[in-house]
Amino acid sequence: MHVESKCVKTGLPVLRATLAPGLMVAVLTAVASAGPFEDGAAAYRQGDYTRALQIIRPMARKGYAPAQFKLGLIYVNGNGVPQDYREALKWYRKAADQGNAAAQRNLGVMFGEGLGVPQDYAEALKWFRRAAEQSDAPAQTNLGVMYDFGHGVVRDYAADHGDAEARYNLGVIYERGDDVPQNCVEAVRWYHLAADQGYAAAQSNLGAMYDRGEGVPQNYRQALKWYRKAADQGNAIAQYNIGAMYASGHGVPQDYVTAHMWFGLSAAQDDDDAAKNRDVIAQRMTPAQIAAAQKLTREWKPKPYGHQLSDMH
Numbered sequence: 001m002h003v004e005s006k007c008v009k010t011g012l013p014v015l016r017a018t019l020a021p022g023l024m025v026a027v028l029t030a031v032a033s034a035g036p037f038e039d040g041a042a043a044y045r046q047g048d049y050t051r052a053l054q055i056i057r058p059m060a061r062k063g064y065a066p067a068q069f070k071l072g073l074i075y076v077n078g079n080g081v082p083q084d085y086r087e088a089l090k091w092y093r094k095a096a097d098q099g100n101a102a103a104q105r106n107l108g109v110m111f112g113e114g115l116g117v118p119q120d121y122a123e124a125l126k127w128f129r130r131a132a133e134q135s136d137a138p139a140q141t142n143l144g145v146m147y148d149f150g151h152g153v154v155r156d157y158a159a160d161h162g163d164a165e166a167r168y169n170l171g172v173i174y175e176r177g178d179d180v181p182q183n184c185v186e187a188v189r190w191y192h193l194a195a196d197q198g199y200a201a202a203q204s205n206l207g208a209m210y211d212r213g214e215g216v217p218q219n220y221r222q223a224l225k226w227y228r229k230a231a232d233q234g235n236a237i238a239q240y241n242i243g244a245m246y247a248s249g250h251g252v253p254q255d256y257v258t259a260h261m262w263f264g265l266s267a268a269q270d271d272d273d274a275a276k277n278r279d280v281i282a283q284r285m286t287p288a289q290i291a292a293a294q295k296l297t298r299e300w301k302p303k304p305y306g307h308q309l310s311d312m313h
Helices: 013-017 036-045 049-061 067-078 085-096 101-113 123-134 137-147 156-160 162-175 184-196 200-212 222-234 236-248 254-265 273-280 288-301
Strands: none
Touching: 036 067, 036 184, 049 067, 067 101, 067 236, 067 273, 085 101, 101 123, 101 137, 101 222, 123 137, 137 162, 162 184, 162 200, 162 222, 184 200, 200 222, 200 236, 222 254, 222 273, 254 273
16 A cells, blocks of 8 residues: 655645645644534544534534634635634634634734735734644745745744744745755754744654755655654544554554554544545454554653654654
């Protein structure tokens, strides 16, 4: 089984890209995604918006943050309802005020793009920062976009003076070649500086650079090391990539139990690809192996940077 890895930059060159249906939910809300809400989320993924609304709307009205976020997403995209940015904004704010990182990120998008509200970069930056503090990778990338275009931030000064977020943003800029010649070696340098400071999105992207041999010699051990540092902080893309490595036997011994665990953690943050891959490998596992993987997923807890074990799968 071969599963392609992901990188933070993929599909996220501009703010609006993060309004796509495959949004992630913060790790802090992942444990509550089972039961009726998961049934509603599944109906949404399958395009059954009537059923999704029947389940999600009452839960949102009762104050359940993941349902409020999902209802906001439904109104943004006009899935089963007329598109209504103001209504979306209302539900995103309710979820964001409860600490839902995905809702915080999407509020940043709406203020940054002026969707349903007057464009307000300061407000966008505030919400992106709140989501980024929870290791929400797309929010961290959108901060990079704001640095790139100079929306209320100073790019080079902050990076040169040790700001991890700014260093990560410069890495994204050099990797993409935004207003500078594309330079993966320079991207790796900035990612490394930010990663050494514990910045999860930089750690994830640095892992991807080692995984693909871009700007550095290909080194799967280094890729896994940096993916793990980011994944331990709750970075969903890094969690997905670790799952992909173990599912494919890509630089590591093939291990479906470990792959299932990491895909499960990423899927709990609403990564549809992770959910699909978890279900695919489950068909190749025994019931005992699936139970073991699910136990590992339930028992996993995020580890703040600096409190991580270095050599774990």
